[in-house]
Amino acid sequence: MKKQKLHKVAPILNSISKKSGFNTPNEYFETLEIDILSKIKTEELNSEIDKNSFRTPDAYFDTIEDIVIAKLKAKSFHNKENTKVSDNYFDTLEDTVISKLKTPKRVISLKTVSKYLVPIAIAASLLLIFTLNTNKKTVTFESLATTDLELFIDYGMVDIDTQTLASTFSDIEIKTEEFDLFLTDSEVLNYLTDEDLETFIYTN
Amino acid sequence: MxxxxxxxxxxxxxxxxxxxxxxxxxxxxxxxxxxxxxxxxxxxxxxxxxxxxxxxxxxxxxxxxxxxxxxxxxxxxxxxxxxxxxxxxxxxxxxxxxxxxxxxxxxxxxxxxxxGDEIQQKLQKAIITLPRKQQLVFNMKYFDDMKYSDMSEILETSVGALKASYFHAVKKIEQHLKSN
Structure with a gap:
């Protein structure tokens, strides 16, 4: 479309200056080459340098949310615990346990116990018997006279047979002549009741 | 050169x-x-x-x-x-x-x-009303006075199609300027 034609077809457009009206900053075109070259150099340098040489484990970013949430829950649970321990409790726990393990415990032998307990038990038994069978309020082993003991034996209050007694007093000899007592007939007859006598006659 | x-x-x-x-x-x-x-x-x-x-x-x-x-x-x-x-x-x-x-x-x-003055701003607004291809053709011909053969190579369009496109663009712009 030539100038003459434009005048006919578009007279208003033809009257407008062909200058677009657009401007540029001063010296824009003078520095343009430097700007573009420096940009290219920068891009080349950046492409040569691997900006991110750090790596992550496989699927790290796929699981990081779950890991963080699990840790937060665990922390929350720990904070809710009411039980508390003293400061440095867990730091010294191992030493405390080991020192306790090394300390020997005192073992009392059963043999030693019985050695002391048997005589004490016998004495206590006798003391109990005497206490229950006398009116005395307080009875001690020392307070018992030998005669008292003999009386108790004589009255059969202590279950002891002649054989045991003889073996106990092995140093005492019993003289047989002491039994050679003179007995009258009446004394014998008094000793033997009618029943006993009748039994005696029939058996002899 | x-x-x-x-x-x-x-x-x-x-x-x-x-x-x-x-x-x-x-x-x-x-x-x-x-x-x-x-x-x-x-x-x-x-x-x-x-x-x-x-x-x-x-x-x-x-x-x-x-x-x-x-x-x-x-x-x-x-x-x-x-x-x-x-x-x-x-x-x-x-x-x-x-x-x-x-x-x-x-x-x-x-x-x-x-x-630019008011009429030049109006012209820019009129160009915007054109389809994309007509905008390019109008700018390259009207302001840059580029040869159709060169435009044909750049826009990969025949010279005839470019001439028609420019003609339509001029008519539309004139109409837009008249009505505004």
């Missing part, structure tokens, strides 16, 4: 590459800038697109097979970069491309790098 074939050879040679590229920019920076500026309107955007255009030329020069002229090849890159830039800008602002262009044209009165 440096021969395009020699310039391309120097650009493909690592030893002469930088100097050749400086020469290339010196030769085409203004033409490409104004071509881009008429599409993206603001200077800041035109500067970004122009720099990206030259960087792409530098990086892709080994792919240039010289079937077309060097300047046609660079114009195509510049046109494509400009349209992509406008599309992305509209997408970021979540507006359609026409709305974005109207907005840019409205802001021209406040643009420190626009010294």
């Amino acid at each position: 440096i021969d395009d074939k020699l310039l391309v050879a120097q650009l493909k040679n690592v030893k002469t590459q930088e100097l050749a590229f400086r020469n290339l920019m010196s030769l085409y920076k203004k033409r490409l800038y104004w071509h881009i500026r008429k599409i993206v309107i603001s200077h800041e955007d035109a500067d970004d697109v122009l720099q990206n255009t030259f960087i792409k030329v530098f990086k892709n020069i080994h792919k240039f097979n010289e079937d077309s002229q060097l300047y046609s090849w660079m114009y195509r890159i510049a046109t494509n970069e400009s349209i992509t830039f406008i599309n992305n800008k509209a997408k970021k602002q979540q507006v359609n491309i026409n709305d974005l262009q109207y907005q840019l044209a409205d802001e021209l009165s406040n643009d420190s790098y626009f010294s």
Whole structure:
């Protein structure tokens, strides 16, 4: 479309200056080459340098949310615990346990116990018997006279047979002549009741 | 004037590459800038697109097979970069491309790098009403007075189609100016 034609077809457009009206900053075109070259150099340098040489484990970013949430829950649970321990409790726990393990415990032998307990038990038994069978309020082993003991034996209050007694007093000899007592007939007859006598006659 | 074939050879040679590229920019920076500026309107955007255009030329020069002229090849890159830039800008602002262009044209009165009068601003708004291809054709012919044969190579459109396109563009703009 030539100038003459434009005048006919578009007279208003033809009257407008062909200058677009657009401007540029001063010296824009003078520095343009430097700007573009420096940009290219920068891009080349950046492409040569691997900006991110750090790596992550496989699927790290796929699981990081779950890991963080699990840790937060665990922390929350720990904070809710009411039980508390003293400061440095867990730091010294191992030493405390080991020192306790090394300390020997005192073992009392059963043999030693019985050695002391048997005589004490016998004495206590006798003391109990005497206490229950006398009116005395307080009875001690020392307070018992030998005669008292003999009386108790004589009255059969202590279950002891002649054989045991003889073996106990092995140093005492019993003289047989002491039994050679003179007995009258009446004394014998008094000793033997009618029943006993009748039994005696029939058996002899 | 440096021969395009020699310039391309120097650009493909690592030893002469930088100097050749400086020469290339010196030769085409203004033409490409104004071509881009008429599409993206603001200077800041035109500067970004122009720099990206030259960087792409530098990086892709080994792919240039010289079937077309060097300047046609660079114009195509510049046109494509400009349209992509406008599309992305509209997408970021979540507006359609026409709305974005109207907005840019409205802001021209406040643009420190626009010294045109009211009628020139009206002309810019009228150009925006055109389809994309007609905008390009009108700008390249009306403002740059580019030959149809060169336009044909850049826009990969026949000369006849370009002439028709320009004719329709002129009629529409005249109509727009009349009614406004």
